Amino acid sequence: MDLFEKRVKNLGPLGMYAERADGYFMFPKLEGEISNKMVFRGKERLIWSLNNYLGLANHPEVRKVDGEAAQRWGLAYPMGARMMSGQTDYHEQLERELASFVKKPAAYLFNFGYQGMLSVIDSMLDRNDVVVYDSEAHACIIDGLRLHMGKRFVYPHNNIENLRKGLERATRLTNQTGGGIMVITEGVYGMTGDLGKIDEIVKLKKEFDFRLLIDDAHGFGTMGPTGAGTDEHFGVQDQVDMYFGTFAKAIAGIGGFVASTAPVIDFLKHNMRSQIFAKSLPMPMVIGALKRLELIRTQPELRTKLWTIVDALQSGLKKAGFDIGPSGSPVTPVMLNGTIPEATMITLDLRENYNIFCSIVTYPVVPKGIILIRLIPTADHNLEDVEYTINAFKEVRQKLDEGKYASEQIADITNL
Numbered sequence: 001m002d003l004f005e006k007r008v009k010n011l012g013p014l015g016m017y018a019e020r021a022d023g024y025f026m027f028p029k030l031e032g033e034i035s036n037k038m039v040f041r042g043k044e045r046l047i048w049s050l051n052n053y054l055g056l057a058n059h060p061e062v063r064k065v066d067g068e069a070a071q072r073w074g075l076a077y078p079m080g081a082r083m084m085s086g087q088t089d090y091h092e093q094l095e096r097e098l099a100s101f102v103k104k105p106a107a108y109l110f111n112f113g114y115q116g117m118l119s120v121i122d123s124m125l126d127r128n129d130v131v132v133y134d135s136e137a138h139a140c141i142i143d144g145l146r147l148h149m150g151k152r153f154v155y156p157h158n159n160i161e162n163l164r165k166g167l168e169r170a171t172r173l174t175n176q177t178g179g180g181i182m183v184i185t186e187g188v189y190g191m192t193g194d195l196g197k198i199d200e201i202v203k204l205k206k207e208f209d210f211r212l213l214i215d216d217a218h219g220f221g222t223m224g225p226t227g228a229g230t231d232e233h234f235g236v237q238d239q240v241d242m243y244f245g246t247f248a249k250a251i252a253g254i255g256g257f258v259a260s261t262a263p264v265i266d267f268l269k270h271n272m273r274s275q276i277f278a279k280s281l282p283m284p285m286v287i288g289a290l291k292r293l294e295l296i297r298t299q300p301e302l303r304t305k306l307w308t309i310v311d312a313l314q315s316g317l318k319k320a321g322f323d324i325g326p327s328g329s330p331v332t333p334v335m336l337n338g339t340i341p342e343a344t345m346i347t348l349d350l351r352e353n354y355n356i357f358c359s360i361v362t363y364p365v366v367p368k369g370i371i372l373i374r375l376i377p378t379a380d381h382n383l384e385d386v387e388y389t390i391n392a393f394k395e396v397r398q399k400l401d402e403g404k405y406a407s408e409q410i411a412d413i414t415n416l
């Protein structure tokens with residue numbers, strides 16, 4: 001069969017909805033300056049979908065430095081991979097500053113968090129090593145594990161008893177193979193906002209010999225007294241062996257990093273295929289990341305503002321009787337009971353009638369019958385946004401309870 005024919009015949013689990021969903025539910029275009037209000041399909045909407053936690057994307061100092069760096073260096077410099085011709089003092093400076101911020105001896109940059117995670121897993125592990133990981137691990141961890149030739153054991157999300165069983169099995173196995181064990185968890189789980197139980201996981205180090213890697217994409221910049229991450233929040237930074245962060249969220253840029261001991265970072269630097277065989281991070285992003293990191297360190301009020309909004313939103317939703325699950329981070333899920341068509345109608349109603357733009361998740365990402373509306377509060381939001389949204393959600397819940405989103409009503413809402 002012709003490969004092209006085969007592929008376009010079945011567009012995949014998301015592609016199959018492309019005709020109906022593209023441009024609205026998938027690939028929506030948000031226009032204008034990144035902030036709490038942006039334009040979607042020609043109308044201003046209140047946006048709860050961006051991981052611009054600290055509002056750095058449009059911070060005037062960030063915009064200034066980004067512009068100046070692009071002017072001075074262009075977007076091409078440096079050319080080539082770090083190892084060949086793409087090394088600069090600024091890349092090294094950023095690594096030193098990131099390492100010191102997350103309290104690790106050394107760090108190394110990635111061009112994308114996703115590729116970085118793949119490459120860390122790939123280079124750290126060989127066929128004799130065993131991985132024990134959380135069942136809700138991000139796609140970059142799962143895809144990294146596809147490259148792993150040895151055994152892996154998954155434990156149900158945050159189930160420490162099962163993790164212990166996985167570690168027992170892994171220990172028996174590595175005693176035979178002579179390999180090592182890596183445990184991988186996230187700091188903050190991005191869909192539900194609950195925290196990886198890093199405090200409990202590190203306690204297992206007393207019983208088992210393993211190294212802990214945490215993906216703290218959502219925790220970096222937002223969690224802990226200085227924003228250094230979820231391990232800082234739990235007070236266990238010294239027990240986390242490898243810390244992964246991305247620039248895609250609180251830093252509001254692109255790229256990422258891993259921090260660990262100096263010898264391990266030196267090993268990664270010489271072995272991580274995603275960095276050896278790919279072009280170095282462009283200079284404006286490096287200079288821009290240095291600026292953003294400086295602001296995270298010197299303007300704690302950005303984090304205070306974020307948490308003011310988080311607390312108002314989460315306590316307001318709870319007070320109004322909403323189930324927001326076990327979130328311990330800014331990520332705020334609102335759980336409703338309903339069908340997939342009802343979820344579609346809620347999205348339409350929120351966007352078109354309330355001008356609220358947020359992401360809605362249904363089965364199979366969450367159990368059947370659950371509608372998860374994910375809100376991402378940021379330092380760019382204000383308390384009026386919070387109040388407005390909670391009131392809108394109360395109305396939406398009422399309509400859902402009255403069956404107004406059931407299929408026979410669809411025409412009324414879509415007739416906008």
Ligand SMILES: Cc1ncc(COP(=O)(O)O)c(C=O)c1O
Nearest residue numbers: 112113114138140190217246248
């Ligand atoms: C938990 C987690 N890990 C890793 C990544 C990938 O990071 P990046 O966007 O820098 O590739 C993301 C998404 O951005 C994420 O949410």
